[in-house]
Amino acid sequence: MSDRTNLPLRPEDGERHPARAVGISIAAAVGGFLFGFDTAVINGAVDAVESNFSLTSGVTGLVVAIALIGSAVGAWFAGSLADRWGRPKVMLAGAVLFVVSSIGSAIAFAAWDLAIWRFIGGLGIGIASVIGPTYISEIAPASLRGRLASLQQMAIVLGIFVALLSDKALASGDGGALQELWFGLEAWRWMFLVGVIPSVIYGVLALGIPESPRYLVARGKDAAAAKVLRRVLGETPAEIDTRIVDIRKSMEREDKASFADLRGSRLGLHPIVWVGILLAIFQQFVGINVIFYYSTSLWKSVGFDDSFAFTASVISSIVNVVVTVIAILLVDNLGRRKLLLIGSIGMFVTLGIMAIGFAQATLGPPDADGVAQPVLEGFWGTATLIAANGFIVFFGASWGPVMWVLLGEMFPNRIRAKAMALATAANWLANFVVTVSFPPLRDLSLGLTYGLYALFALLSFFFVLAKIPETKGKELEDMTMDVVVDRKAGAGR
Known part of the structure; x- marks a missing residue:
């Protein structure tokens, strides 16, 4: 290259x-x-x-x-x-x-x-x-x-x-x-x-x-980093010199970066790393991928046949795209923290409605695979269908994009790539757990299943309230090992 x-x-x-x-x-x-x-x-x-x-x-x-x-x-x-x-x-x-x-x-x-x-x-x-x-x-x-x-x-x-x-x-x-x-x-x-x-x-x-200027500075290529900053951001020479100094200081606060830098006194990892991991896990434990992986049973339960399953999935996908656009427009104005809090409450309410709705369901005749599908009729059928799409709206406008924003910016320069890797791996493992656990949970009780997702949505609200300050507008060089877990860092949020 x-x-x-x-x-x-x-x-x-x-x-x-x-x-x-x-x-x-x-x-x-x-x-x-x-x-x-x-x-x-x-x-x-x-x-x-x-x-x-x-x-x-x-x-x-x-x-x-x-x-x-x-x-x-x-x-x-x-x-x-x-x-x-x-x-x-x-x-x-x-x-x-x-x-x-x-x-x-x-x-x-x-x-x-x-x-x-x-x-x-x-x-x-x-x-x-x-x-x-x-x-x-x-x-x-x-x-x-x-x-x-x-x-x-x-x-x-x-x-x-x-x-x-x-x-x-x-x-x-x-x-x-x-x-x-x-x-x-x-x-x-x-x-x-x-x-x-x-x-x-x-x-x-x-x-x-171009290569990341932070990576170039870490490799001692200050001149190359300056060229990237000038070409990409159009900064003046004085601004570039100041930024290079700030980046280098953030890189030189400790020794050479390694996974050992993620360690801390709390359960083996530094608190800021645990915050990132829990943020990634909560994003999956609200059950969003259940809607996309296993939506057919939901649409069938409210009276739609198999031919509607694709149309319903496309509609949900379009809704997801639209609300993601809304999140992009709001994240640098309203802020990360407020979007997460609004999303958590919205997801809790919509998942709660789904849990109650499926608790009212009756079992219909067995399908081609011999599995009896839940059937929702009347008010609860309509309410559950609306709540499912409402859940997509609240997730897509908040936790969907904002988690990636925070994971990309919340860690200090020196550990960002490794901490991001650990948190993202946790996100994928949480995705796997939710994916493989849904079928047996569904067979046990769909009401209980969506009730668990609603519980995690509620817990995510208190997690954000306690651990996530507002980071909009902050330079990456201002992110320290204490910026997220320090309550004072959230001043003005």
């Missing part, structure tokens, strides 16, 4: 060019698109995979969920790789892994090798989920950092939407996902192959963006 930081300066570089930071941030956020695409693409293929390989439901669930384990592993190592290779090179590695996964999944001949390809794809997605927010937070001006970091979530929901549309288009024939299309490959295999396109785009974009 060429050294893009040694490009000559142009006369206009002294001007303010926030558009450059926006463009670079959009390129970095494409990794989030892969995240969302992989989340949703398997939904269109899973039934065909199960039929094609004659799998039990347990094995099918493992093939689906193993990508989440791969994502956790990829996220764990992403921080170390980013500190060693630099941010764009690690993005490129993530893109290559997902290309390999997409092609391998498309030509899989058994469940075991499909699981391997899914795991490899998870590695790439986990890497992208860490590097995107980290890089954006390090390259963006403080005044726009919240909005630009929110692009990660926007890319995720767009990835989900595009995957749903491509799955539907490929499976539109009479044979559905099992029908044979081009070159003798079934539709479900082409669903995976579509993922090659955004992966290649992500890799090409990674080759064209």
